[in-house]
Amino acid sequence: MARTNAAAPEDAYERLRSQIVTGTLMPNERLVEIDLADRLGVGRAAIRTFLTRLEQEGLVVREPNRGARVRMVTEAEAIEITQTRMMLEALVAREAATRATRDEVAEMRAILAEMEQRLNAGELLLYSDGNARLHAVILRASRHATAARLISSLKAQTVRFQYRTVLVPGRPRHSYAEHTAIVDAIDAGDADAAEAAMRTHLSHVTTTLRESHAQQ
Structure with missing residues (x-):
């Protein structure tokens, strides 16, 4: 009923x-x-x-x-969507650097610590889940409702690609370092560094998706 x-x-x-x-x-x-x-x-x-x-x-x-x-999202579309996310999430990281509370930064640090544990244990899919949660906290800390709405829509279209990059040999360690740099910049209140770190991270995700697509 x-x-x-x-x-x-x-x-x-x-x-x-x-x-x-x-x-x-x-x-x-x-x-x-x-x-x-x-x-x-x-x-x-x-x-x-x-x-x-x-x-x-x-x-x-x-x-x-x-x-x-x-709708079937192609690999080429997934690359374009990630490029678009890079622009929006760079803005989000910049805003988070000036708006995040100490509790939110502590939450980011806790997720990073969990991600490191998962990485060391070889639990890559759980590491990827932590990755998604970290981005969500950064998004919340930015207080940017329009970016949040657009990013949510874009990410929803590419969830099936979420785990592809983390399974590329060597990529998880680089990913962890990139996320650490983003959180360090937000923690320091350095908006320029936070924006640059997020751009670097998602540009590498884009490159990994493109290389994965080429290999397939």
């Missing part, structure tokens, strides 16, 4: 979005309205609204007479 509380439609939307972002619903998988309505416990009108929102986010493609499907 569908839930009737006011939060139900938004909860259902977030569940559907999460299933796409995490890969539970695979790229190019068809999204059948009646099946989604039954699974999420909402009406088909709500599902149509959800699909419109997801299309606007670049997560869904809708085609006349063929319905909706999960």
Whole structure:
């Protein structure tokens, strides 16, 4: 039975979005309205609204007479998206350097320490999860709502590429050093250094994605 509380439609939307972002619903998988309505416990009108929102986010493609499907992001698109993120996240790092609280910096340091532990243990997928959490804390510390909204949309389109770079031999150690430089600059309140460190980090991510694509 569908839930009737006011939060139900938004909860259902977030569940559907999460299933796409995490890969539970695979790229190019068809999204059948009646099946989604039954699974999420909402009406088909709500599902149509959800699909419109997801299309606007670049997560869904809708085609006349063929319905909706999960959008397939190509490797070339993933590279372009990461280049765009580099510009936005450099701004975010700059803002975080002047706005982060001591508690937020301490949280970044704690995540860095956990990332180092995961790296030393060879737990690369868990290291990558820590990477994502660190970027989220930096984003929150920037207090930049517009950048946060845009970055969230961009990252959602490339989650399936998240683990690819961390599995490239030698890349995790470089990644850890780059993240440390970002946090050090934020901790020091050095906006120029924080911006430069984030640009360096994501430019290396872009290069790694490009090289991985070329090898494939």
